[in-house]
Amino acid sequence: MNKKTIPTHDPYTGELNPYYEELTGEVNPLLINNQTTDQVMKKRSKHYADVMNWVRKSIQSCETMDQLIVVNNLIKNFSKTYPTAPEACYNFLKMEWRLKKDKLWSGRW
Numbered sequence: 001m002n003k004k005t006i007p008t009h010d011p012y013t014g015e016l017n018p019y020y021e022e023l024t025g026e027v028n029p030l031l032i033n034n035q036t037t038d039q040v041m042k043k044r045s046k047h048y049a050d051v052m053n054w055v056r057k058s059i060q061s062c063e064t065m066d067q068l069i070v071v072n073n074l075i076k077n078f079s080k081t082y083p084t085a086p087e088a089c090y091n092f093l094k095m096e097w098r099l100k101k102d103k104l105w106s107g108r109w
Contacts, residue, residue, distance in 0.1 A: 048085035051078060052093060059096045068101055 006023045008030045020028040062068045079090045
């Protein structure tokens with residue numbers, strides 16, 4: 001019988017698997033100092049620049065137009081969540097999004 005391997009993290013985003021311990025009965029080896037996944041997640045920065053970098057990485061990782069549409073919603077939510085962030089941040093994300101859209105669109109033909 002072939003035992004399936006439970007992943008420690010999401011290979012696309014790098015996010016830790018929050019169900020690893022529940023499924024394997026072992027602590028996720030990627031956890032820092034055996035902290036729970038919730039503890040690691042709470043330490044994430046909520047500064048607009050860090051969130052902007054995360055959205056930018058999301059844009060860069062898109063491989064389909066459907067993914068790009070979802071990321072466009074992230075950009076809209078970014079502007080609503082961080083209204084005090086400089087407008088240049090929002091404009092930069094929209095520019096990155098348009099460039100990626102043009103690249104994906106041109107690859108279809």
